[in-house]
Amino acid sequence: MPEPLIELKGVCKSFGQKVILDHVDLQIYSGEAVGVIGPSGTGKSTILRVIAGLLQPDAGEVYIHGQRREGTLEEGGTSMGVGMVFQQSALFDSLTVDENVGFSLYRHSKLPAEEIKALVNQKLExxxxxxxxxxxxxxLSGGMRKRISLARAILTDPQQPNNQGNILLYDEPTAGLDPVASTRIENLIRDLLKVQQACSAYLIVTHQDSTIKRTAERIVFIYQGKIQWDGPMPQAYQSNLPLLKQFFTGSIEGPIQ
Known part of the structure:
Protein backbone atom coordinates (compact mmCIF):
# COMPACT_ATOMS: atom_id res chain seq x y z
CA MET A 1 0.00 0.00 0.00
CA PRO A 2 1.21 3.54 -0.73
CA GLU A 3 1.78 5.91 2.17
CA PRO A 4 -1.36 7.94 2.98
CA LEU A 5 -1.28 11.69 2.42
CA ILE A 6 -3.26 12.12 5.63
CA GLU A 7 -3.45 9.72 8.55
CA LEU A 8 -5.33 10.12 11.81
CA LYS A 9 -4.51 7.64 14.57
CA GLY A 10 -6.79 7.50 17.60
CA VAL A 11 -7.69 11.19 17.38
CA CYS A 12 -9.87 12.50 20.22
CA LYS A 13 -11.34 15.95 20.72
CA SER A 14 -13.79 17.24 23.32
CA PHE A 15 -15.25 20.65 24.09
CA GLY A 16 -16.08 20.72 27.76
CA GLN A 17 -18.03 17.57 28.57
CA LYS A 18 -19.06 16.99 24.94
CA VAL A 19 -17.01 14.38 23.09
CA ILE A 20 -16.72 15.40 19.42
CA LEU A 21 -14.13 12.92 18.09
CA ASP A 22 -13.74 9.58 19.82
CA HIS A 23 -10.54 7.70 18.82
CA VAL A 24 -10.92 8.38 15.10
CA ASP A 25 -8.70 6.48 12.64
CA LEU A 26 -8.66 7.71 9.03
CA GLN A 27 -6.37 7.44 6.00
CA ILE A 28 -6.58 9.57 2.85
CA TYR A 29 -4.54 8.63 -0.23
CA SER A 30 -3.31 10.50 -3.29
CA GLY A 31 -6.04 11.24 -5.83
CA GLU A 32 -8.92 10.63 -3.44
CA ALA A 33 -12.08 12.76 -3.37
CA VAL A 34 -13.58 12.13 0.05
CA GLY A 35 -16.98 13.34 1.28
CA VAL A 36 -17.27 13.66 5.06
CA ILE A 37 -20.95 13.52 5.98
CA GLY A 38 -23.19 13.04 8.99
CA PRO A 39 -25.67 14.93 11.17
CA SER A 40 -24.87 18.44 12.39
CA GLY A 41 -22.58 18.71 15.39
CA THR A 42 -20.98 15.28 15.00
CA GLY A 43 -17.38 16.34 14.35
CA LYS A 44 -17.10 16.74 10.58
CA SER A 45 -15.71 20.29 10.60
CA THR A 46 -13.64 19.43 13.67
CA ILE A 47 -11.81 16.75 11.67
CA LEU A 48 -10.95 19.33 8.99
CA ARG A 49 -9.68 21.78 11.57
CA VAL A 50 -7.51 19.16 13.25
CA ILE A 51 -6.01 18.17 9.89
CA ALA A 52 -5.45 21.82 8.93
CA GLY A 53 -3.66 22.57 12.20
CA LEU A 54 -6.35 24.95 13.46
CA LEU A 55 -7.19 22.68 16.41
CA GLN A 56 -4.96 20.51 18.58
CA PRO A 57 -6.42 17.05 19.31
CA ASP A 58 -6.72 16.04 22.96
CA ALA A 59 -5.20 12.67 22.12
CA GLY A 60 -3.98 10.76 19.08
CA GLU A 61 -1.68 11.59 16.19
CA VAL A 62 -2.05 13.40 12.86
CA TYR A 63 0.34 12.74 9.98
CA ILE A 64 0.55 14.79 6.76
CA HIS A 65 2.74 13.40 3.96
CA GLY A 66 4.13 10.97 6.54
CA GLN A 67 5.22 13.73 8.94
CA ARG A 68 3.57 14.16 12.31
CA ARG A 69 1.79 17.46 12.79
CA GLU A 70 3.14 19.24 15.84
CA GLY A 71 1.21 22.15 17.32
CA THR A 72 -1.34 24.41 15.70
CA LEU A 73 -0.82 27.19 13.17
CA GLU A 74 -1.44 29.70 15.95
CA GLU A 75 1.38 28.12 17.93
CA GLY A 76 3.78 28.46 15.01
CA GLY A 77 3.06 25.21 13.18
CA THR A 78 3.12 25.11 9.38
CA SER A 79 0.34 24.35 6.91
CA MET A 80 2.27 21.28 5.68
CA GLY A 81 0.67 21.73 2.26
CA VAL A 82 -2.91 21.72 3.56
CA GLY A 83 -5.27 24.42 2.28
CA MET A 84 -8.74 25.06 3.71
CA VAL A 85 -11.80 26.60 2.09
CA PHE A 86 -14.21 27.90 4.73
CA GLN A 87 -18.00 27.91 4.51
CA GLN A 88 -18.22 31.72 4.52
CA SER A 89 -15.14 32.15 2.26
CA ALA A 90 -13.36 34.09 5.07
CA LEU A 91 -12.14 36.91 2.83
CA PHE A 92 -10.86 40.21 4.21
CA ASP A 93 -13.35 42.88 3.14
CA SER A 94 -10.75 45.66 3.22
CA LEU A 95 -8.32 43.82 0.92
CA THR A 96 -8.51 43.37 -2.84
CA VAL A 97 -8.89 39.97 -4.45
CA ASP A 98 -5.17 39.99 -5.23
CA GLU A 99 -4.31 40.75 -1.60
CA ASN A 100 -6.73 38.10 -0.31
CA VAL A 101 -5.49 35.32 -2.58
CA GLY A 102 -1.82 36.17 -2.03
CA PHE A 103 -2.21 37.04 1.65
CA SER A 104 0.06 34.30 3.02
CA LEU A 105 2.81 34.90 0.44
CA TYR A 106 2.72 38.68 0.87
CA ARG A 107 3.09 38.25 4.64
CA HIS A 108 5.42 35.29 5.01
CA SER A 109 7.37 34.61 1.80
CA LYS A 110 10.46 36.30 0.43
CA LEU A 111 9.05 36.50 -3.08
CA PRO A 112 8.94 39.92 -4.78
CA ALA A 113 5.46 41.43 -5.05
CA GLU A 114 5.50 41.15 -8.85
CA GLU A 115 6.07 37.40 -8.68
CA ILE A 116 3.34 36.93 -6.09
CA LYS A 117 0.93 38.89 -8.25
CA ALA A 118 1.77 36.65 -11.23
CA LEU A 119 1.11 33.54 -9.12
CA VAL A 120 -2.18 35.03 -7.92
CA ASN A 121 -3.26 35.77 -11.49
CA GLN A 122 -2.40 32.19 -12.46
CA LYS A 123 -4.68 30.81 -9.72
CA LEU A 124 -7.46 33.24 -10.58
CA GLU A 125 -7.26 31.95 -14.14
CA LEU A 140 -18.40 39.89 -5.98
CA SER A 141 -21.28 37.43 -5.90
CA GLY A 142 -21.37 34.61 -3.34
CA GLY A 143 -20.21 32.09 -5.93
CA MET A 144 -17.34 34.32 -7.00
CA ARG A 145 -16.22 34.74 -3.39
CA LYS A 146 -16.19 30.96 -3.03
CA ARG A 147 -13.95 30.69 -6.08
CA ILE A 148 -11.63 33.37 -4.70
CA SER A 149 -11.25 31.32 -1.53
CA LEU A 150 -10.44 28.29 -3.71
CA ALA A 151 -7.72 30.27 -5.47
CA ARG A 152 -6.24 31.24 -2.11
CA ALA A 153 -6.29 27.62 -0.92
CA ILE A 154 -4.35 26.31 -3.93
CA LEU A 155 -1.72 29.08 -3.89
CA THR A 156 1.54 27.75 -2.44
CA ASP A 157 5.04 29.14 -2.03
CA PRO A 158 7.25 27.79 -4.86
CA GLN A 159 10.32 28.42 -2.68
CA GLN A 160 9.23 25.77 -0.18
CA PRO A 161 10.98 22.56 -1.36
CA ASN A 162 9.00 20.32 1.02
CA ASN A 163 5.66 21.24 -0.48
CA GLN A 164 4.48 17.88 -1.83
CA GLY A 165 1.21 19.04 -3.34
CA ASN A 166 -1.78 20.72 -1.81
CA ILE A 167 -4.37 18.75 0.13
CA LEU A 168 -7.60 20.74 0.09
CA LEU A 169 -10.23 20.75 2.83
CA TYR A 170 -13.68 22.13 1.99
CA ASP A 171 -16.14 23.05 4.74
CA GLU A 172 -19.65 23.32 3.21
CA PRO A 173 -18.37 25.03 0.02
CA THR A 174 -21.82 25.22 -1.61
CA ALA A 175 -23.80 26.37 1.45
CA GLY A 176 -26.02 29.35 0.66
CA LEU A 177 -25.53 29.18 -3.11
CA ASP A 178 -28.26 28.82 -5.72
CA PRO A 179 -28.32 25.54 -7.72
CA VAL A 180 -26.45 26.98 -10.73
CA ALA A 181 -23.70 28.52 -8.62
CA SER A 182 -23.47 25.28 -6.62
CA THR A 183 -22.95 23.25 -9.79
CA ARG A 184 -20.18 25.60 -10.91
CA ILE A 185 -18.38 25.22 -7.58
CA GLU A 186 -18.87 21.44 -7.58
CA ASN A 187 -17.44 21.15 -11.10
CA LEU A 188 -14.51 23.37 -10.15
CA ILE A 189 -13.73 21.28 -7.07
CA ARG A 190 -13.59 18.15 -9.23
CA ASP A 191 -11.56 19.82 -11.99
CA LEU A 192 -8.93 21.16 -9.59
CA LEU A 193 -8.13 17.56 -8.66
CA LYS A 194 -8.89 15.52 -11.75
CA VAL A 195 -8.14 17.89 -14.63
CA GLN A 196 -5.93 20.76 -13.50
CA GLN A 197 -4.14 18.69 -10.83
CA ALA A 198 -3.98 21.74 -8.57
CA CYS A 199 -4.28 19.50 -5.52
CA SER A 200 -3.34 15.92 -4.65
CA ALA A 201 -6.52 14.98 -2.75
CA TYR A 202 -9.42 16.63 -0.97
CA LEU A 203 -11.92 16.17 1.83
CA ILE A 204 -15.26 17.91 1.59
CA VAL A 205 -17.80 18.37 4.38
CA THR A 206 -21.31 18.88 3.01
CA HIS A 207 -24.98 18.16 3.66
CA GLN A 208 -26.02 18.96 0.09
CA ASP A 209 -27.02 15.92 -1.93
CA SER A 210 -25.86 17.29 -5.28
CA THR A 211 -22.47 18.19 -3.80
CA ILE A 212 -22.03 14.71 -2.34
CA LYS A 213 -22.85 13.06 -5.66
CA ARG A 214 -20.77 15.41 -7.85
CA THR A 215 -17.66 15.74 -5.73
CA ALA A 216 -17.24 12.61 -3.58
CA GLU A 217 -15.98 9.24 -4.75
CA ARG A 218 -15.58 7.94 -1.20
CA ILE A 219 -17.90 8.60 1.73
CA VAL A 220 -16.92 8.82 5.40
CA PHE A 221 -20.00 8.94 7.66
CA ILE A 222 -19.48 10.29 11.18
CA TYR A 223 -21.91 9.99 14.08
CA GLN A 224 -21.41 10.23 17.82
CA GLY A 225 -17.72 10.96 17.38
CA LYS A 226 -16.91 7.81 15.41
CA ILE A 227 -16.66 6.80 11.76
CA GLN A 228 -19.74 4.63 11.27
CA TRP A 229 -19.28 3.89 7.55
CA ASP A 230 -16.44 4.31 5.05
CA GLY A 231 -16.66 3.26 1.42
CA PRO A 232 -17.44 4.19 -2.21
CA MET A 233 -20.09 6.87 -2.72
CA PRO A 234 -22.51 4.75 -4.81
CA GLN A 235 -22.48 2.01 -2.18
CA ALA A 236 -23.32 4.54 0.53
CA TYR A 237 -26.61 5.34 -1.20
CA GLN A 238 -27.37 1.62 -1.59
CA SER A 239 -26.41 0.69 1.98
CA ASN A 240 -28.95 -0.79 4.39
CA LEU A 241 -27.17 0.77 7.36
CA PRO A 242 -30.01 2.52 9.27
CA LEU A 243 -27.87 5.61 9.93
CA LEU A 244 -27.15 6.13 6.22
CA LYS A 245 -30.71 5.38 5.12
CA GLN A 246 -32.12 7.89 7.58
CA PHE A 247 -29.55 10.54 6.66
CA PHE A 248 -30.14 10.30 2.91
CA THR A 249 -33.94 10.14 3.16
CA GLY A 250 -34.22 12.86 5.81
CA SER A 251 -36.59 10.72 7.89
CA ILE A 252 -37.22 11.71 11.51
CA GLU A 253 -37.60 8.01 12.31
CA GLY A 254 -34.35 6.13 12.99
CA PRO A 255 -31.23 6.03 15.13
CA ILE A 256 -30.21 9.65 14.47
CA GLN A 257 -31.68 11.76 17.26
Whole structure:
Protein backbone atom coordinates (compact mmCIF):
# COMPACT_ATOMS: atom_id res chain seq x y z
CA MET A 1 0.00 0.00 0.00
CA PRO A 2 1.21 3.54 -0.73
CA GLU A 3 1.78 5.91 2.17
CA PRO A 4 -1.36 7.94 2.98
CA LEU A 5 -1.28 11.69 2.42
CA ILE A 6 -3.26 12.12 5.63
CA GLU A 7 -3.45 9.72 8.55
CA LEU A 8 -5.33 10.12 11.81
CA LYS A 9 -4.51 7.64 14.57
CA GLY A 10 -6.79 7.50 17.60
CA VAL A 11 -7.69 11.19 17.38
CA CYS A 12 -9.87 12.50 20.22
CA LYS A 13 -11.34 15.95 20.72
CA SER A 14 -13.79 17.24 23.32
CA PHE A 15 -15.25 20.65 24.09
CA GLY A 16 -16.08 20.72 27.76
CA GLN A 17 -18.03 17.57 28.57
CA LYS A 18 -19.06 16.99 24.94
CA VAL A 19 -17.01 14.38 23.09
CA ILE A 20 -16.72 15.40 19.42
CA LEU A 21 -14.13 12.92 18.09
CA ASP A 22 -13.74 9.58 19.82
CA HIS A 23 -10.54 7.70 18.82
CA VAL A 24 -10.92 8.38 15.10
CA ASP A 25 -8.70 6.48 12.64
CA LEU A 26 -8.66 7.71 9.03
CA GLN A 27 -6.37 7.44 6.00
CA ILE A 28 -6.58 9.57 2.85
CA TYR A 29 -4.54 8.63 -0.23
CA SER A 30 -3.31 10.50 -3.29
CA GLY A 31 -6.04 11.24 -5.83
CA GLU A 32 -8.92 10.63 -3.44
CA ALA A 33 -12.08 12.76 -3.37
CA VAL A 34 -13.58 12.13 0.05
CA GLY A 35 -16.98 13.34 1.28
CA VAL A 36 -17.27 13.66 5.06
CA ILE A 37 -20.95 13.52 5.98
CA GLY A 38 -23.19 13.04 8.99
CA PRO A 39 -25.67 14.93 11.17
CA SER A 40 -24.87 18.44 12.39
CA GLY A 41 -22.58 18.71 15.39
CA THR A 42 -20.98 15.28 15.00
CA GLY A 43 -17.38 16.34 14.35
CA LYS A 44 -17.10 16.74 10.58
CA SER A 45 -15.71 20.29 10.60
CA THR A 46 -13.64 19.43 13.67
CA ILE A 47 -11.81 16.75 11.67
CA LEU A 48 -10.95 19.33 8.99
CA ARG A 49 -9.68 21.78 11.57
CA VAL A 50 -7.51 19.16 13.25
CA ILE A 51 -6.01 18.17 9.89
CA ALA A 52 -5.45 21.82 8.93
CA GLY A 53 -3.66 22.57 12.20
CA LEU A 54 -6.35 24.95 13.46
CA LEU A 55 -7.19 22.68 16.41
CA GLN A 56 -4.96 20.51 18.58
CA PRO A 57 -6.42 17.05 19.31
CA ASP A 58 -6.72 16.04 22.96
CA ALA A 59 -5.20 12.67 22.12
CA GLY A 60 -3.98 10.76 19.08
CA GLU A 61 -1.68 11.59 16.19
CA VAL A 62 -2.05 13.40 12.86
CA TYR A 63 0.34 12.74 9.98
CA ILE A 64 0.55 14.79 6.76
CA HIS A 65 2.74 13.40 3.96
CA GLY A 66 4.13 10.97 6.54
CA GLN A 67 5.22 13.73 8.94
CA ARG A 68 3.57 14.16 12.31
CA ARG A 69 1.79 17.46 12.79
CA GLU A 70 3.14 19.24 15.84
CA GLY A 71 1.21 22.15 17.32
CA THR A 72 -1.34 24.41 15.70
CA LEU A 73 -0.82 27.19 13.17
CA GLU A 74 -1.44 29.70 15.95
CA GLU A 75 1.38 28.12 17.93
CA GLY A 76 3.78 28.46 15.01
CA GLY A 77 3.06 25.21 13.18
CA THR A 78 3.12 25.11 9.38
CA SER A 79 0.34 24.35 6.91
CA MET A 80 2.27 21.28 5.68
CA GLY A 81 0.67 21.73 2.26
CA VAL A 82 -2.91 21.72 3.56
CA GLY A 83 -5.27 24.42 2.28
CA MET A 84 -8.74 25.06 3.71
CA VAL A 85 -11.80 26.60 2.09
CA PHE A 86 -14.21 27.90 4.73
CA GLN A 87 -18.00 27.91 4.51
CA GLN A 88 -18.22 31.72 4.52
CA SER A 89 -15.14 32.15 2.26
CA ALA A 90 -13.36 34.09 5.07
CA LEU A 91 -12.14 36.91 2.83
CA PHE A 92 -10.86 40.21 4.21
CA ASP A 93 -13.35 42.88 3.14
CA SER A 94 -10.75 45.66 3.22
CA LEU A 95 -8.32 43.82 0.92
CA THR A 96 -8.51 43.37 -2.84
CA VAL A 97 -8.89 39.97 -4.45
CA ASP A 98 -5.17 39.99 -5.23
CA GLU A 99 -4.31 40.75 -1.60
CA ASN A 100 -6.73 38.10 -0.31
CA VAL A 101 -5.49 35.32 -2.58
CA GLY A 102 -1.82 36.17 -2.03
CA PHE A 103 -2.21 37.04 1.65
CA SER A 104 0.06 34.30 3.02
CA LEU A 105 2.81 34.90 0.44
CA TYR A 106 2.72 38.68 0.87
CA ARG A 107 3.09 38.25 4.64
CA HIS A 108 5.42 35.29 5.01
CA SER A 109 7.37 34.61 1.80
CA LYS A 110 10.46 36.30 0.43
CA LEU A 111 9.05 36.50 -3.08
CA PRO A 112 8.94 39.92 -4.78
CA ALA A 113 5.46 41.43 -5.05
CA GLU A 114 5.50 41.15 -8.85
CA GLU A 115 6.07 37.40 -8.68
CA ILE A 116 3.34 36.93 -6.09
CA LYS A 117 0.93 38.89 -8.25
CA ALA A 118 1.77 36.65 -11.23
CA LEU A 119 1.11 33.54 -9.12
CA VAL A 120 -2.18 35.03 -7.92
CA ASN A 121 -3.26 35.77 -11.49
CA GLN A 122 -2.40 32.19 -12.46
CA LYS A 123 -4.68 30.81 -9.72
CA LEU A 124 -7.46 33.24 -10.58
CA GLU A 125 -7.26 31.95 -14.14
CA UNK A 126 -7.60 28.37 -12.84
CA UNK A 127 -10.81 29.19 -10.96
CA UNK A 128 -12.28 31.09 -13.90
CA UNK A 129 -11.90 34.63 -12.53
CA UNK A 130 -9.10 36.29 -14.53
CA UNK A 131 -8.78 40.04 -14.27
CA UNK A 132 -10.53 40.34 -10.89
CA UNK A 133 -7.43 41.06 -8.78
CA UNK A 134 -8.25 44.75 -8.24
CA UNK A 135 -11.83 44.15 -7.07
CA UNK A 136 -13.03 43.91 -3.47
CA UNK A 137 -15.13 41.08 -1.96
CA UNK A 138 -18.19 43.34 -1.68
CA UNK A 139 -18.16 43.67 -5.48
CA LEU A 140 -18.40 39.89 -5.98
CA SER A 141 -21.28 37.43 -5.90
CA GLY A 142 -21.37 34.61 -3.34
CA GLY A 143 -20.21 32.09 -5.93
CA MET A 144 -17.34 34.32 -7.00
CA ARG A 145 -16.22 34.74 -3.39
CA LYS A 146 -16.19 30.96 -3.03
CA ARG A 147 -13.95 30.69 -6.08
CA ILE A 148 -11.63 33.37 -4.70
CA SER A 149 -11.25 31.32 -1.53
CA LEU A 150 -10.44 28.29 -3.71
CA ALA A 151 -7.72 30.27 -5.47
CA ARG A 152 -6.24 31.24 -2.11
CA ALA A 153 -6.29 27.62 -0.92
CA ILE A 154 -4.35 26.31 -3.93
CA LEU A 155 -1.72 29.08 -3.89
CA THR A 156 1.54 27.75 -2.44
CA ASP A 157 5.04 29.14 -2.03
CA PRO A 158 7.25 27.79 -4.86
CA GLN A 159 10.32 28.42 -2.68
CA GLN A 160 9.23 25.77 -0.18
CA PRO A 161 10.98 22.56 -1.36
CA ASN A 162 9.00 20.32 1.02
CA ASN A 163 5.66 21.24 -0.48
CA GLN A 164 4.48 17.88 -1.83
CA GLY A 165 1.21 19.04 -3.34
CA ASN A 166 -1.78 20.72 -1.81
CA ILE A 167 -4.37 18.75 0.13
CA LEU A 168 -7.60 20.74 0.09
CA LEU A 169 -10.23 20.75 2.83
CA TYR A 170 -13.68 22.13 1.99
CA ASP A 171 -16.14 23.05 4.74
CA GLU A 172 -19.65 23.32 3.21
CA PRO A 173 -18.37 25.03 0.02
CA THR A 174 -21.82 25.22 -1.61
CA ALA A 175 -23.80 26.37 1.45
CA GLY A 176 -26.02 29.35 0.66
CA LEU A 177 -25.53 29.18 -3.11
CA ASP A 178 -28.26 28.82 -5.72
CA PRO A 179 -28.32 25.54 -7.72
CA VAL A 180 -26.45 26.98 -10.73
CA ALA A 181 -23.70 28.52 -8.62
CA SER A 182 -23.47 25.28 -6.62
CA THR A 183 -22.95 23.25 -9.79
CA ARG A 184 -20.18 25.60 -10.91
CA ILE A 185 -18.38 25.22 -7.58
CA GLU A 186 -18.87 21.44 -7.58
CA ASN A 187 -17.44 21.15 -11.10
CA LEU A 188 -14.51 23.37 -10.15
CA ILE A 189 -13.73 21.28 -7.07
CA ARG A 190 -13.59 18.15 -9.23
CA ASP A 191 -11.56 19.82 -11.99
CA LEU A 192 -8.93 21.16 -9.59
CA LEU A 193 -8.13 17.56 -8.66
CA LYS A 194 -8.89 15.52 -11.75
CA VAL A 195 -8.14 17.89 -14.63
CA GLN A 196 -5.93 20.76 -13.50
CA GLN A 197 -4.14 18.69 -10.83
CA ALA A 198 -3.98 21.74 -8.57
CA CYS A 199 -4.28 19.50 -5.52
CA SER A 200 -3.34 15.92 -4.65
CA ALA A 201 -6.52 14.98 -2.75
CA TYR A 202 -9.42 16.63 -0.97
CA LEU A 203 -11.92 16.17 1.83
CA ILE A 204 -15.26 17.91 1.59
CA VAL A 205 -17.80 18.37 4.38
CA THR A 206 -21.31 18.88 3.01
CA HIS A 207 -24.98 18.16 3.66
CA GLN A 208 -26.02 18.96 0.09
CA ASP A 209 -27.02 15.92 -1.93
CA SER A 210 -25.86 17.29 -5.28
CA THR A 211 -22.47 18.19 -3.80
CA ILE A 212 -22.03 14.71 -2.34
CA LYS A 213 -22.85 13.06 -5.66
CA ARG A 214 -20.77 15.41 -7.85
CA THR A 215 -17.66 15.74 -5.73
CA ALA A 216 -17.24 12.61 -3.58
CA GLU A 217 -15.98 9.24 -4.75
CA ARG A 218 -15.58 7.94 -1.20
CA ILE A 219 -17.90 8.60 1.73
CA VAL A 220 -16.92 8.82 5.40
CA PHE A 221 -20.00 8.94 7.66
CA ILE A 222 -19.48 10.29 11.18
CA TYR A 223 -21.91 9.99 14.08
CA GLN A 224 -21.41 10.23 17.82
CA GLY A 225 -17.72 10.96 17.38
CA LYS A 226 -16.91 7.81 15.41
CA ILE A 227 -16.66 6.80 11.76
CA GLN A 228 -19.74 4.63 11.27
CA TRP A 229 -19.28 3.89 7.55
CA ASP A 230 -16.44 4.31 5.05
CA GLY A 231 -16.66 3.26 1.42
CA PRO A 232 -17.44 4.19 -2.21
CA MET A 233 -20.09 6.87 -2.72
CA PRO A 234 -22.51 4.75 -4.81
CA GLN A 235 -22.48 2.01 -2.18
CA ALA A 236 -23.32 4.54 0.53
CA TYR A 237 -26.61 5.34 -1.20
CA GLN A 238 -27.37 1.62 -1.59
CA SER A 239 -26.41 0.69 1.98
CA ASN A 240 -28.95 -0.79 4.39
CA LEU A 241 -27.17 0.77 7.36
CA PRO A 242 -30.01 2.52 9.27
CA LEU A 243 -27.87 5.61 9.93
CA LEU A 244 -27.15 6.13 6.22
CA LYS A 245 -30.71 5.38 5.12
CA GLN A 246 -32.12 7.89 7.58
CA PHE A 247 -29.55 10.54 6.66
CA PHE A 248 -30.14 10.30 2.91
CA THR A 249 -33.94 10.14 3.16
CA GLY A 250 -34.22 12.86 5.81
CA SER A 251 -36.59 10.72 7.89
CA ILE A 252 -37.22 11.71 11.51
CA GLU A 253 -37.60 8.01 12.31
CA GLY A 254 -34.35 6.13 12.99
CA PRO A 255 -31.23 6.03 15.13
CA ILE A 256 -30.21 9.65 14.47
CA GLN A 257 -31.68 11.76 17.26
Missing amino acids: LVGLPGTGDRYPAE
